[in-house]
Structures are given as structure tokens and as C-alpha cells.
Amino acid sequence: MLKISHVSKTFNPGTVTEKQALRDLNLHLEPEDFVTIIGGNGAGKSTMLNMIAGVYPIDCGTIYLDGVNISRQPEYRRASLLGRVFQDPMMGTAAGMQIEENMALAHRRGRRRGLKWGVTKQEKEIFHEELKRLGLGLEERMTAKVGLLSGGQRQALTLLMATLQKPKLLLLDEHTAALDPRTAKKVLSLTEEMVTEARLTALMVTHNMKDALRLGNRLIMMHDGQIIYDVRGEEKKKLKVEDLLKKFEDASGGEFANDRMMLSD
Amino acid sequence: MGIILAIQGAVSQGILWGIMALGIYLTYRILDVADLTVDGSFALGGCICAALVTAGVDPWLSLAAAVLAGMLAGYTTGILHTRCEIPAILAGILTQIGLYSINLRIMGRSNTPLLKLPTVFKQLIELTGLGQSWVSMIVGMLFVAALIALLYWFFGTEIGSAIRATGDNERMARSLGMNTNRNKVLGLAISNGLVALSGALVTQSQGYADVKQGTGAIVIGLASIIIGEVIFGKKTSFGTKLLSVVVGSVIYRIIVAVVLQLGLNTDDLKLLTAILVAAALTVPVLLEKRRRSAAYDPMTDGSSGKGGN
Numbered sequence: 130m131l132k133i134s135h136v137s138k139t140f141n142p143g144t145v146t147e148k149q150a151l152r153d154l155n156l157h158l159e160p161e162d163f164v165t166i167i168g169g170n171g172a173g174k175s176t177m178l179n180m181i182a183g184v185y186p187i188d189c190g191t192i193y194l195d196g197v198n199i200s201r202q203p204e205y206r207r208a209s210l211l212g213r214v215f216q217d218p219m220m221g222t223a224a225g226m227q228i229e230e231n232m233a234l235a236h237r238r239g240r241r242r243g244l245k246w247g248v249t250k251q252e253k254e255i256f257h258e259e260l261k262r263l264g265l266g267l268e269e270r271m272t273a274k275v276g277l278l279s280g281g282q283r284q285a286l287t288l289l290m291a292t293l294q295k296p297k298l299l300l301l302d303e304h305t306a307a308l309d310p311r312t313a314k315k316v317l318s319l320t321e322e323m324v325t326e327a328r329l330t331a332l333m334v335t336h337n338m339k340d341a342l343r344l345g346n347r348l349i350m351m352h353d354g355q356i357i358y359d360v361r362g363e364e365k366k367k368l369k370v371e372d373l374l375k376k377f378e379d380a381s382g383g384e385f386a387n388d389r390m391m392l393s394d
Numbered sequence: 395m396g397i398i399l400a401i402q403g404a405v406s407q408g409i410l411w412g413i414m415a416l417g418i419y420l421t422y423r424i425l426d427v428a429d430l431t432v433d434g435s436f437a438l439g440g441c442i443c444a445a446l447v448t449a450g451v452d453p454w455l456s457l458a459a460a461v462l463a464g465m466l467a468g469y470t471t472g473i474l475h476t477r478c479e480i481p482a483i484l485a486g487i488l489t490q491i492g493l494y495s496i497n498l499r500i501m502g503r504s505n506t507p508l509l510k511l512p513t514v515f516k517q518l519i520e521l522t523g524l525g526q527s528w529v530s531m532i533v534g535m536l537f538v539a540a541l542i543a544l545l546y547w548f549f550g551t552e553i554g555s556a557i558r559a560t561g562d563n564e565r566m567a568r569s570l571g572m573n574t575n576r577n578k579v580l581g582l583a584i585s586n587g588l589v590a591l592s593g594a595l596v597t598q599s600q601g602y603a604d605v606k607q608g609t610g611a612i613v614i615g616l617a618s619i620i621i622g623e624v625i626f627g628k629k630t631s632f633g634t635k636l637l638s639v640v641v642g643s644v645i646y647r648i649i650v651a652v653v654l655q656l657g658l659n660t661d662d663l664k665l666l667t668a669i670l671v672a673a674a675l676t677v678p679v680l681l682e683k684r685r686r687s688a689a690y691d692p693m694t695d696g697s698s699g700k701g702g703n
Binding site for chain 2: 208234
């Protein structure tokens with residue numbers, strides 16, 4: 130499904146702020162893999178997702194998604210294959226546009242946009258049904274501006290929008306980190322439901338180790354721009370938080386002890 | 395009597411300049427770009443139109459040519475901004491400065507009178523027997539009605555929605571597969587097409603073109619948008635917003651006519667406009683700051699109140 134081979138990325142090369150964010154990264158996903166990604170700050174988790182999405186160009190290596198070489202494709206073109214939810218709840222929706230307009234934009238992801246009407250009647254019916262799944266009452270407020278919604282509502286909407294057109298790969302970049310615990314839980318269970326129901330292939334970055342262990346069929350740990358641990362299936366199910374901490378300390382030489390991952394329950 | 399005639403003239407001028415304000419609205423409010431091309435493209439519309447009419451081209455056809463030329467100017471700014479990654483303001487200034495020379499080249503001199511030449515207004519005056527200001531007003535209103543209907547439709551289509559999304563949240567637009575660079579170029583082209591049309595109509599209505607006729611157009615356009623927002627409010631439907639821009643432009647012209655009647659020197663007009671816009675942009679900021687400092691309370695932790703965003 131996804132095949133990342135020998136991808137490296139250095140930010141600000143040749144300057145004092147030079148940062149090698151990814152080092153010869155390799156990752157191979159099977160269809161319907163639901164992978165949780167953990168790692169300390171600056172480990173390269175978000176960078177990896179951004180490289181897949183095409184936010185920045187990669188320095189070397191190749192990325193294949195569903196048999197298509199997307200290594201050099203511009204971001205907007207890859208979007209036809211990807212569903213994305215960002216850490217910032219404000220990032221995934223257009224505040225000045227209506228809920229149904231936002232959904233219609235997402236519904237046309239990867240399709241040619243022409244001079245047909247931006248939101249059709251038929252779509253409004255589909256959106257109404259889809260919004261009901263969120264259980265937030267948004268289906269009754271479809272012409273409300275998205276800017277009026279709370280962060281959690283916006284994030285749930287973004288998640289729904291990301292899966293409206295079934296993506297080949299769903300990228301979730303700490304998408305519950307900016308939400309309060311109750312809302313985060315709700316968005317997380319929605320995520321689980323959608324990924325399972327539509328049998329999506331997904332990459333989810335999280336700082337919460339329990340979530341990382343509980344969700345998905347595979348877990349990878351990143352450190353210093355590389356994948357240092359990759360576990361799946363039965364082996365993953367047997368893992369405990371302590372095992373992960375131990376793994377991490379071994380890899381990072383103990384510096385992990387004061388990382389914020391420790392603080393998340 | 396003088397003031398009534400002056401106001402009638404102001405209304406018809408306001409409507410024709412309102413088309414330019416519509417163009418500026420598209421970039422300033424929808425694309426969220428301050429596009430300084432307009433000073434050049436407004437004059438470009440007038441100059442192209444005057445040169446063509448002088449050469450014997452039909453005045454209606456020369457309006458169409460002005461629109462195309464304006465779109466090309468917007469396209470140039472768009473390419474400078476997106477492909478060459480020049481900041482939008484600077485890209486607009488570059489096109490604007492370049493257009494000054496181009497406009498001089500087009501006309502061959504700094505101004506062109508259209509005294510004995512046909513214009514769309516003269517044609518209609520002969521046809522209907524109405525006076526100049528009435529014809530200007532009617533032609534202007536017909537154009538404005540058609541353009542607002544066209545823009546309302548266009549920004550409801552898939553492409554139009556994508557342009558709105560690009561201005562609203564560019565990263566989101568890209569993540570949903572929109573070519574944001576292309577959308578910006580398209581928006582700038584449409585905007586400057588409208589601006590040039592306005593320049594061409596103003597030229598035909600006043601009977602001459604001048605390379606300097608676009609100076610300060612951006613500020614006049616912004617003044618129109620802001621006046622419109624003050625009157626209609628910010629939370630109105632898209633159609634009303636477009637209408638409010640034109641109404642704002644008319645009111646701006648009436649204000650100008652009144653202060654001129656009161657004895658203000660025309661040379662001071664641009665300063666007055668600049669102060670008006672600066673004040674209109676400053677007042678909401680000051681009000682917000684005052685509201686914040688009034689709401690500040692050192693004794694609460696904010697968690698119980700309306701914190702966050």
C-alpha cells in the first residue's frame with residue numbers, strides 16, 4: 130500500500146539551524162494496516178507524515194502509494210490519495226465557509242472541479258446522514274459557518290471530511306492532542322470506528338502511549354529521524370507501557386525520561 | 395441646485411467606480427491578498443479603451459478588450475506571486491509600475507480625449523434622449539446587476555468555492571486537492587478584469603483617458619468596501635456583500651462631492667481618502683483593545699469565563 134524507501138530530509142542545510150529530520154527512512158505498509166506512531170519531540174513523526182503528504186519536498190528516496198510514485202508530486206495532486214487530520218483543529222476546515230460547503234470541498238477531493246454547483250442537493254442529503262454519525266447535532270446546522278464550532282467539533286468534522294472520499298491512506302497527526310480529554314476520547318473513538326468500518330489504511334501519530342497500544346494492529350517508534358522499533362499483531366497486543374519506555378530509554382540513552390510522553394496517562 | 399447636480403454626478407461615478415471596488419473586494423476579502431496591481435490595471439482599462447476607440451474600434455468591443463487586458467495584468471501579478479514566490483504586495487507593485495510605461499506606450503501620450511469619438515454613453519444618449527448622468531447611472535446599474543449576478547453564480551460553483559477556500563485556509567485547500575496557486579492566479583485575473591472594465595467605463599463616461607487615472611484606486615476601493623461593511627454589517631449573505639461594496643462606492647463619491655462643495659481643494663482629496671481608510675481600519679482595533687482591557691480582571695483565572703477562542 131505505502132512504500133517509503135531510503136527517504137531523508139534535512140531542514141535548513143548549511144545553516145546553524147540545520148536539522149536532519151529524517152535519516153534513510155524505510156517503511157512498508159500492508160493494506161488495512163492501522164499504525165500508531167510514537168516518539169519524542171523532534172523524532173520525525175510529523176515530518177514523516179508531511180513528507181508523505183508532500184508539504185515539503187524530500188531530499189532523496191522514493192515514496193510509493195497504491196503503486197503510484199508520489200515522491201515528486203505536488204501536495205494538491207497527492208491529496209487525491211490521502212485523507213488528513215492535523216493537530217491544530219483550525220487547520221482542517223475553512224472557518225468562513227459553511228459546514229456543508231466544507232464537506233462539499235472534501236467530497237471533491239481528487240476530482241476535477243468545474244463550473245457545476247459547489248454543493249448539490251443530493252450531497253446535502255448525504256452530508257446530513259454522515260453528520261448524524263458524529264452525534265454532535267451538526268446535521269441541524271449545516272449552513273452554519275465552521276468558525277462558530279468548537280475545536281472538538283471542528284476536529285470531528287475534519288475527520289469526517291478526510292474519510293468522505295475513501296482515502297488510500299489516512300494521516301492523523303496528533304489529531305487529539307489539542308483537545309480536552311473528554312473531546313479527545315470522543316474523537317479517538319470516532320477515528321477507530323471510521324478506520325474499522327471503511328477498512329482504511331492509516332498512520333496515527335500520538336503522544337499517548339496507552340492509545341498507541343490500544344489502537345491499531347501495528348506500532349512504530351521513531352527516534353532521531355529513524356524507525357527504531359516496529360511491532361505488529363500478537364506481539365503488539367502483549368506490549369505494555371513499561372516495555373515501550375524501556376525500549377525508548379535503550380534507544381535514546383535515557384534522555385527520554387523528561388519527555389512529555391511520560392506525563393500522558 | 396449645484397449640490398443636487400453634483401450628487402447626481404457622484405452617484406453615477408460611484409456606480410462605475412463600484413465595479414472596480416467589486417474587483418478589489420475579490421482579492422482583499424475573498425483571496426485575502428492586498429493587490430496593488432489595481433492602480434495600474436484601472437488606468438490600463440482606460441488607456442486600452444481610449445486607444446481602441448481612437449483607432450475606430452467599436453466602444454463596446456473596446457470594453458471587452460479592456461477586460462482581457464486587465465485579466466492579463468492580474469495574471470502577471472499572480473504568476474509573480476505564486477511561481478516566483480514574490481510577496482503579493484510587491485508582486486502587485488511591480489506589475490503596477492510596469493503598467494505605467496505600458497499604458498504610456500498604448501496611448502502614445504499621457505492622456506487621450508474622446509471628444510468627438512463615439513462612446514457607449516453617447517450612443518445611448520442619442521438612442522434614448524436622456525441626459526449624460528442618467529445614462530451613466532443606468533448603464534452603470536445594468537453592468538453592476540449583471541456582474542453581481544455573475545459573481546454570485548461563479549463563487550457558488552466548484553471552482554469558485556475552491557477560490558474561496560484558498561483565501562480562507564490555504565493549507566486545508568491544498569490538503570483537499572485544490573491547486574491553490576492556480577486559484578490565486580485565477581482570482582487575481584478576474585479581479586483585475588473587473589478593475590480594468592471599470593477604468594474603461596469611467597474613461598468613456600468622462601470622455602478622456604489619463605495614465606494617472608488609476609492613482610490611489612486601491613485606497614478608494616478599500617474605502618468603498620469599508621463604508622459598505624459599516625452600513626450593511628459584516629454578517630450578510632454573499633450577494634448583499636457584493637451589493638454593499640457598490641453602495642459603499644456611491645457613498646464615498648457623495649462624501650467627496652459634498653466636501654468639495656464645502657470648499658475642499660481637490661488636491662487634498664487623496665489625503666482625505668487615506669485618512670478615512672486608515673481611521674476605518676484603526677477604529678475596530680482600538681475598540682477591541684479597549685474591550686479587552688475593560689474585561690481584564692486580575693482576580694479570576696479565566697477558566698470559568700469565556701476564555702480561549
